[in-house]
Amino acid sequence: xxxxxxxxxxxxxxxxxxxxxxxxxxxxxxxxxxxxxxxxxxxxxxxxxxxxxxxxxxxxxxxxxxxxxxxxxxxxxxxxxxxxxxxxxxxxxxxxxxxxxxxxxxxxxxxxxxxxxxxxxxxxxxxxxxxxxxxxxxxxxxxxxxxxxxxxxxxxxxxxxxxxxxxxxxxxxxxxxxxxxxxxxxxxxxxxxxxxxxxxxxxxxxxxxxxxxxxxx
Amino acid sequence: xxxxxxxxxxxxxxxxxxxxxxxxxxxxxxxxxxxxxxxxxxxxxxxxxxxxxxxxxxxxxxxxxxxxxxxxxxxxxxxxxxxxxxxxxxxxxxxxxxxxxxxxxxxxxxxxxxxxxxxxxxxxxxxxxxxxxxxxxxxxxxxxxxxxxxxxxxxxxxxxxxxxxxxxxxxxxxxxxxxxxxxxxxxxxxxxxxxxxxxxxxxxxxxxxxxxxxxxxxxxxxxxxxxxxxxxxxxxxxxx
Numbered sequence: 001x002x003x004x005x006x007x008x009x010x011x012x013x014x015x016x017x018x019x020x021x022x023x024x025x026x027x028x029x030x031x032x033x034x035x036x037x038x039x040x041x042x043x044x045x046x047x048x049x050x051x052x053x054x055x056x057x058x059x060x061x062x063x064x065x066x067x068x069x070x071x072x073x074x075x076x077x078x079x080x081x082x083x084x085x086x087x088x089x090x091x092x093x094x095x096x097x098x099x100x101x102x103x104x105x106x107x108x109x110x111x112x113x114x115x116x117x118x119x120x121x122x123x124x125x126x127x128x129x130x131x132x133x134x135x136x137x138x139x140x141x142x143x144x145x146x147x148x149x150x151x152x153x154x155x156x157x158x159x160x161x162x163x164x165x166x167x168x169x170x171x172x173x174x175x176x177x178x179x180x181x182x183x184x185x186x187x188x189x190x191x192x193x194x195x196x197x198x199x200x201x202x203x204x205x206x207x208x209x210x211x212x213x214x215x216x217x
Numbered sequence: 218x219x220x221x222x223x224x225x226x227x228x229x230x231x232x233x234x235x236x237x238x239x240x241x242x243x244x245x246x247x248x249x250x251x252x253x254x255x256x257x258x259x260x261x262x263x264x265x266x267x268x269x270x271x272x273x274x275x276x277x278x279x280x281x282x283x284x285x286x287x288x289x290x291x292x293x294x295x296x297x298x299x300x301x302x303x304x305x306x307x308x309x310x311x312x313x314x315x316x317x318x319x320x321x322x323x324x325x326x327x328x329x330x331x332x333x334x335x336x337x338x339x340x341x342x343x344x345x346x347x348x349x350x351x352x353x354x355x356x357x358x359x360x361x362x363x364x365x366x367x368x369x370x371x372x373x374x375x376x377x378x379x380x381x382x383x384x385x386x387x388x389x390x391x392x393x394x395x396x397x398x399x400x401x402x403x404x405x406x407x408x409x410x411x412x413x414x415x416x417x418x419x420x421x422x423x424x425x426x427x428x429x430x431x432x433x434x435x436x437x438x439x440x441x442x443x444x445x446x447x448x449x450x451x452x453x454x455x456x457x
Contacts, residue, residue, distance in 0.1 A: 119267055120304035124318035124370060125294030134317065138308050215350075 003186045009177040013190055016170035017198070023090055023169065024156050030095035031155070032148075035102025040132070042107045053103065060100035066161050069093040073165045090162040098155050105147045109140030142213045149206035153199050160195075170194050218242050219264060219374060219407070224273030226259055233259050235430045236273070241374075246406045248416035248437070251426035252452055257409040258301075260426065261376050264407065265296045277374070294322055297367030301379040303359040305351040311338065311362045312347035315369045322370070330369070337365040341395050357388030361395055368399075375399065377408040413456055417441050425449050 041053035060068070073089035076082075084092075113136050121131040141148075163172035174191035178184045219241040226234040233256045241247050249257045262268040264275055266282050266289050275282040277292055305314050315334035319325040325333075338344045341361040351359055360380055367375060377396065381389045393415050400406055400419050410416055416423055416437060423440040425433040427448045433440065441457070444450050 114304070116300060116302055116304035117306065120298075120300065120306070121318075122267065123265055123293060123296070123298035124367070125290045125322045126318055127290050127322075130321050134321070135306055142308070 002183050003190075005181060005183060006177055006186045006190070009181070009187065010190065013170065013173045013177060013187060013194070016168060016173040016191075017194060019167065020156070020159055020169045020198070023087065023094075023162065023167065024152075024159050027091050027094035027098065027159075028152055028155055030091065031098035031102055034095055034099035035106055036137070038099055038103030039106035039110060042103065043110055057100045057103060060097050065093065065097050065158060066164060068097055069161060069165060086162070086165045086167045089165060090159075090167055094155060094159065094162075098151060101151055102148070105144050105151065106140060109144035109147075110136060112143055113139045142210075145206065145210050145213065149202065149210075152206075153202050156198055156202060157195060218276075218278060219405075220274075220276040221260075221264070222274040222276065224260070224263060224270045224275065226256070226263060226268060227271045233429050234263070234270075235428075237426075237431045239424060239431060239434065241405060241407055243373075243405050244403050245422065246400045246404075246420050247408070247422050247424060248420035249407060249409045249424045249426060250411070250413070250416060250452075251432075255426040256429040257426050258378050261378050261407060261409050264376060265293050265298060267298075290322075294318075294370055295373045297370060297372035297375040299360070299363050299367055299375070299377045299380050301382050303351070303356075303363045303383075305359055305363055305366070307351050310348050310350055311343065311354070314351070314362060314366050318366070319369050334365070334369055337368050338362070340368075340398075341365045342391075355388060356384045357391045360384065360388075360392045364392070364395055364399070373405060375404055375406045377406065377410070379409050379411065381410070381412060411456070413441070413453075425452065427452065 038053045038056065041049040044050060069089065072093045073084060073086060077084055117135055117139065118131065121135045126135070159169060160171035162169055163175065166172070168176075170191050174187040177187040181187075221237055221239045224234060224237045225232065237260060239247075249260065251257050259268055263270050264277075266275070270283055273283075277296070280287055280292060282289065282292055305311075306317065309317060312331065312334050315337060316325075316327070316330035319330045319333065320327060335344065335347065338347055341364060343358060343361055343365070346354060346358060346362075351362070354362065364380075380396070381392050384392065389412070393412065396406070396408070396415075397419055408416070408420070418437075420437050423433075423435060423437050424431060425440065425444075425446075425448075433444060433446050433449045435445070440449070441453065444453055
């Protein structure tokens with residue numbers, strides 16, 4: 001099937017793992033933090049904050065990711081005059097996009113924590129910030145971990161979209177090799193296997209974290 | 218001193234408390250009794266502002282809680298509360314449940330908080346269980362940990378919201394015993410309860426609520442033997 005013909009190019013494709021991982025982990029961290037902030041906005045009693053977070057989710061969940069990426073990378077620099085690198089544009093687009101999804105997951109998680117927990121913390125004189133950080137969010141996280149892992153897996157797979165703006169990730173490298181040798185099957189299948197392995201590792205990692213968090217059950 | 222002054226509370230169009238005034242002096246043990254839905258729990262929850270009164274005022278040691286300028290967190294730190302459903306923090310061990318607030322709110326060092334917590338767990342008879350998570354404890358044990366957790370903040374007042382109502386019958390006594398010894402130590406307590414025997418034995422005063430109004434206040438002997446109002450008589454006939 002021609003795998004032997006791309007043998008020399010496999011290290012080149014494999015190096016894309018590092019690029020993809022870098023890109024996904026930075027986006028996941030930013031998206032997660034941004035998701036928590038948006039979720040707190042959504043459950044706050046300040047109309048401006050809830051309005052902002054809802055409108056935000058509406059836009060970033062409603063526009064295709066590939067289009068958001070194009071707007072950030074190709075369109076915005078023409079308006080503001082700042083030349084953004086492909087990596088920055090990718091991280092920005094993915095953080096903003098996954099922040100919208102993660103905020104919904106976290107919001108549901110917070111609302112599912114028994115109201116008595118908030119009352120118990122309040123009755124002890126614990127103020128909002130430590131209460132959220134130490135009491136409510138850890139319990140919410142435990143419940144939403146599967147959904148959250150799912151979001152990170154999606155993020156890993158969907159990261160292949162950055163190949164459209166020239167980031168040299170796994171997908172892009174596979175395409176380059178394919179175009180170079182005019183041989184599509186071997187490089188694309190190689191890329192597919194790499195993504196499958198990454199997702200499997202993430203899944204196992206998620207299960208391990210989940211087990212750890214269920215210690216108190 | 219806790220002073221409730223002409224307090225009313227509505228949820229939407231439903232008025233659950235009508236112009237309640239009462240005082241709880243330092244060292245008093247007050248039992249709040251009455252039929253289900255009479256507003257007992259709401260009244261108790263108004264005292265530490267878990268419910269915000271619609272009208273009227275709540276004073277704690279001369280501080281007006283309903284004044285927006287009052288730092289409610291400071292006041293809450295000196296009022297312990299025990300809930301019907303315990304509300305222990307499920308992701309923390311018994312000991313961590315006790316040490317969390319003193320460290321976060323009062324800035325105690327871990328060493329100080331742990332030694333206080335161990336003493337309290339011993340006091341409620343659970344020193345063996347300090348590393349257990351709440352899920353591994355029985356209802357009675359959970360409630361004793363919850364009482365110890367409230368005491369860890371060294372409160373001047375303790376509020377109990379039906380502390381034994383969610384317990385299996387055989388576990389009621391162990392919780393009441395802890396409360397009894399607490400009352401004996403001079404703690405100021407307000408207890409919403411259905412345990413009439415306990416109210417009679419431990420309380421200095423019984424407050425009878427019905428339909429959101431404070432109908433009768435009397436020492437337990439007087440209240441249980443010769444209630445003045447028909448409503449109190451009817452209630453006692455049902456429960457005794």
